[in-house]
Amino acid sequence: MDTTATPTLNYLNNGHGLKSWLLTRDHKRIALLYLWSVTAFFFLGGFFALMIRLELLTPASDLVQPDTYNKLFTMHGIVMVFFFLIPSIPATLGNFLIPIMIGAKDLAFPRINLLSWYIYILGGLFTITAALTGGVDTGWTFYAPYSTTASNSNVILAGLGIFITGFSSILTGLNFIVTVHRMRAPGLTWFRLPLFVWSHYATSLIMILGTPVIAITVLLVAVERGLHLGIFDPALGGDPVLFQHLFWFYSHPAVYIMILPAMGVVSELVQAFARKNIFGYAFVAFSSLAIAIIGFLVWGHHLFVSGQSTYAGLVFSIISMFVAIPSAVKVFNWTATLYKGSVSWDSPMLYAFGFIGLFTIGGLTGLFLATLGMDIHMHDTYFIIAHFHYVMVGGAIFGFLGGLHYWWPKITGRMYPEGWAKFACLNIFIGFNLTFGPQFIVGYLGMPRRYAMYAPEFQVWNVLSTAGATILGIGYLIPMVYFTWSIFKGEIASANPWGARGLEWEIPSPPPTENFLVTPIVTHGTHQYAPSHEVGIV
Amino acid sequence: MFTNFPFFPEAASEQAGQVDALYFFLVAVTAFFMALVGILVVVFAIKFHRKHADEVGVEIHGSLVLELLWTFIPLGITMVMFVWGAQVFFHMTRPPKGAMDIYIVGKQWMWKAQHMDGAREINELHVPLGVPVKLTMGSEDVIHSFFIPDFRVKADVIPGRYNTLWFTATKPGRYHLFCTQYCGTKHSAMIGWVTVMEPSDYQAWLGGGPVNGSMADNGAKLFQDLACATCHLENGQGRAPSLKGVYGSTVTLTTGQTVTADDAYVRESILNSQAKIVAGYQPIMPTFQGLVSEEQLLQLIAYVKSLGGNQQGATK
Ligand code: HEM
C-alpha cells in the first residue's frame, strides 16, 4: 500500500475549532456532522431495541411494565426510521460523494445543506424531549383514533419532531436533484453517471414528493388531538382508515428512501471489488426510477385487513408484485457482474455479499405479504417484523456499513484494520440472522407484534432472537471502536487504495476543500476497467 | 427448559389448509431463489477470486436476452402468487350463505361476544364444529384486530364500522385469540380463547335457551324503550317507514340514490339519522349517537333483521 503523506491542505484541516464546523458550508464537513448525529441516533435506537429484546426473553412482562414497553418500541421505531434509516446514507455518503462523483465543487445550495442539518437536529431535540418528558406510546405508525383520542402520552411533541425533520429530508432531496441536473462536469452525461448518483436521484424524488404527505398527516393528528375536529375520529364523524391511507402513502415509499441509496452503494461496491463495470447499467439505473415511481402506488397493501374493498385489495396486491420486479432485476445484475470479474474479498465487498443475501430474503418474504390470502394471516405478526428488518435494516445497514468502509480512506485519509473489519462483518451477519430469522417462524406461529407479554409456546424463538440481538449489538460496536482508532492511528491511505474507478478516486484522500483544482472532463462511464494489459492499476 | 419447538401452527379451520398450501408454495419459491442467488454469488466469488493485485475483470456490458428472461420469469411467478392469493382471499372474505351469526365488540382491552340467542361471553368464544360461523365486529374505542392463528383468519375491528370475518372450525379444542392491532397499554393482554365444540355440546353450552333474551328480543325491547316504535309503526302509517322486510332490501333515498339496507346502513340510520333519508319521509328522526352502546346497536340490528327481509342481500 502506498503510504505517501496526506496532502497538506484538505477539507479536514482547512479551518479548526467548533465554529469552523458548525458554520461550514462544505458538503464534506456537513456529511461528517450528519455522520456523527445519525450514529448517535443509531445507538440510541439500538439501546431501545436491546431493552425490547431483553423484555421479550420471558413471556411475562417482568423487566418493564407494558406502558414502558409500549414507549420503548415506539421510540425505537421513531428514532430508527426517521432519525437513522431515512437520513443515514443520503445525508452522510450522499452528501459527501454526490458533488465529487459528478465533478462539482459543492452541492447547488451549500447554505440550505447546512440548514437541513440544523433542522434535523432540531427535530431530534423535539423527539428526545418527548421521550424524556414521559414518552409516546402510539407506535411509530401513530394510528388514529388511538393517537388522536385514546393515548395520553406526548403525541403532539413527538409528531412535531417528525414534522420538523421532514423539512430536512425535503431540502436534502431538492439539493441533490438540482445538483445532479445543473452541476455535472463536462462530458458527464446521464448515462455515464455512477449508479450511486442514479439511486440518490430516485431517492430524492421520493423525498420531495412523499415527505409533505407525512408532514400533513402528523399535523392532522395534532390538530385532531388539540381541537377534536373529527378528521379521523368516527365518534365525531371522521374516518380512522383515512389516517392509514395517508400514513402509508408516505411510509411505503419511505422504505425505498431507506433501501435505494443502499442499492446504489452496493452497485458501486460490486463494480469496484470485481473490477468490472456493472452488468446491464441501464437496467440497474432505470430500475431505481421504476422502484421510486411504482413505490407510490402500493401503499394499500398495508390495509388488506382493514376492510378496504376487495377490489382495492386486488389492485394493491398486483402492483406490489410489479414493484418487486425491478428489485429482482438488480439482484440478478449484481450477481451477473461477478461473473468473470476479479473478485476481492475486502471487507466492503463482504458487506455487499451480505446485503445481497439479506435483501433477497427480505424481498422474497415481501411477496408473502403482497399475496392477498397469505397476508391476512401474517399481517401485524412477527413475520412482518422479520421481513422489514431484513429489507430495511439488513439492507440499509449493510449498505451503509459497506459504503462507510469503502469510502472511509477517502473521507478520513486513513485505513482501518482489515482483519477486525472482516470479523465485525461476519459477527453482524450471524447476529442479524439469529435475531430476525426466528421471527419468521414465531410470526407464522401467530405471535402478534407489539406484545409486552406473549403466550409461552413462543418463548424458544424469542430466546434465540434475544441471543442473536446480543451478538448483533456487539457486532455494531466493533466498527465504532476501530474507526475511532483509525482516525488517530490508522495507516495513511493513498488516493486510491482499492484500485477503483470513479472521480472520487482521482483526487487526494482526504479531498481538498474545493474537491477539484481543475474541473475534470469526463470521456467515458465511471467504471470502465480497461483490460489489464492496457492499464496498469496501482 | 423448552418442552416444545413449535414450527408450525395447528390447522384447525377449513381456511387453514388453503393458506398453508399457499404458504408452502411461497416458501418453495423463496428457497429456490435464495439458493440460486446464494450459490451463484459464492461460486463466482470463489471461481473469479482475484489472483494478482493488478488484475481487472472482463468487460461485459450486459445482455438483453438475460435481462428479459429475469424480468419476465419472476413476473410470471409473481402473477401465479397473485392469482392464487386472490382466490384464497375471495374465499376468506365471502361468508357462505346461511353462516351462523355471532357479534363481536372490541374494547380496550377485551373481546365481548354475543350469540344470537342471547348468550354472552368475554375473552371466550364458543363455536360449533363444522358449521360456518360469521362474525360481525365493531369497536367501542380504538382499532383492534381479531386474529385466530390456528384458523388463519384476521380482520381489523374498527370503530364506526362493521368488519366481518368467517371460518369453519374443523378440530375440537381451544385456540388462542389475539388482538393484533396495537391498542394501548394492555394490547398484549387482549387475548382470549376460542373453544370449538361438537354442535350438540354447543347447544348444551348455550344452555338450551335464552339466558337473558335473544339478541333480537333485547333489540325489540330497546326499540320500545328508545321510543323508536312511536314513529316506525308496523303498519307503515307512521311518520317513519315500517322496518318490516327492510333488512337486505334496496332502499330509495330522497336524493334518488339507492342503498342496500345492510348492517352499516342500519347503524348509520340510528347514529347519524340525517345522512340518508328514505324517499317520501321528512328528516325528523333524532340521532341516537351517545344514547346507545355498541352492543345495543348490534341488538337493534338483530331486531331489524328479525323483522324479515332479504337476509342474504345484506350479507354479501
Ligand atoms: C438499524 C437497526 C434497526 C432499525 C432501523 C429498526 C427498526 C424497527 C422498526 C421500524 C420497528 C417497528 C416499531 C413498531 O412496530 O412500532 C422495529 C421493531 C422492533 N425492532 Fe427494530 N430496528 C433495528 C434494529 C433492531 C435491533 C438491533 C433489534 C434487536 C436487538 C431490534 C428489535 C426490534 C423488535 C423486537 C421490534 C418489535 C417491537 C414491536 O413489537 O413492535 N431492532 N424495529
Ligand SMILES: [Cu+2]
Ligand atoms: Cu386491541
